[in-house]
Amino acid sequence: MLLEVNQLHKSYHKRGKTVTAVDGVSFYLDGGQILGFLGPNGAGKTTTIKMIAGLIAPDAGDATIAGESVVHKGQRALRHVGAVLEGSRNLYWRLSPLENLEYWAGLRGVRKREARLRAKELLERFELTDKMNQTVQQLSRGMQQKVAICAALIHEPKLLLLDEPTLGLDVESSDRIQTLVQSLVREQKIGVVLTTHQMDVAETLSDRIAIIQTGTIVLEGLKREVLDRFTGNAYLVELGQRLEPQVRSRLEAEGVVFENERAFRIAVAVPEDLYVLLKAIEPAPVLRIERDAADLGRVFRHYTGGQENQAL
């Protein structure tokens, strides 16, 4: 197991008040996997990530990275971690990408010659070779974000913590970063904890999902299983012609929801019920039937108090 987060707790005390930010959070991650760590504002994501990164000491609980405890063997455990926590904060704007990477390599104890080699390799992988000697401030936001990720990878960590890696980027840069992160994970078997409010990004990248709400994990599991569970037996049916009004109202009474005159959605208890329903609409031709697949947005809203609660 690459990362085991075990019963982390953290409260903040401010002006006589106590805010419990993280209240018994546990999850795990294998190498070669991306965990989408999701939650609404103030749910406790950043606090959790900062405890894993050794930036905040937990009140209780621990995180183990590659078998080493962050609480008891901080330095050893944190050798395995790279983090891009807030935009491009880990970069010096007046230095070039290459200089930034060499600087971070130095801090991480990578020897000079090795550092230069790795920096160049990373910059090439992230398509920044022709920019490696410009100052970071001259680069686009997408490129700066790529440099920030390279800097976090310079000491070859096993675990990468990414906080909103594609926020505020144009579609092309966002897609590119997602592809690069994915290929890195597949090829080098590093594990990634990804926090994001962008559900499409989480859905594309994640192998596992954890949703946190007011400091507590409310859902954790494989993305595929989570989405399957929510997809259940809901179908979208498209018709070749509109239905007679009396047929339509009969269907509506049975829970069918019409999208428009020729398409409706229905959730059935067992798939066989769908055939009974289709019999009822004869002779109207059916053009298309598909499972009404859930997306992560729906799952997220379900667990965080949004509107779409009917899925389970």
Ligand SMILES: Nc1ncnc2c1ncn2[C@@H]1O[C@H](COP(=O)(O)OP(=O)(O)OP(=O)(O)O)[C@@H](O)[C@H]1O
């Ligand atoms: N330094 C601090 N002092 C006091 N309270 C804090 C501090 N940092 C966070 N909190 C509080 O702890 C709770 C969790 O905050 P945290 O930043 O971990 O949430 P988050 O899920 O990362 O939110 P966001 O999505 O908005 O970044 C919030 O109620 C927040 O106000």
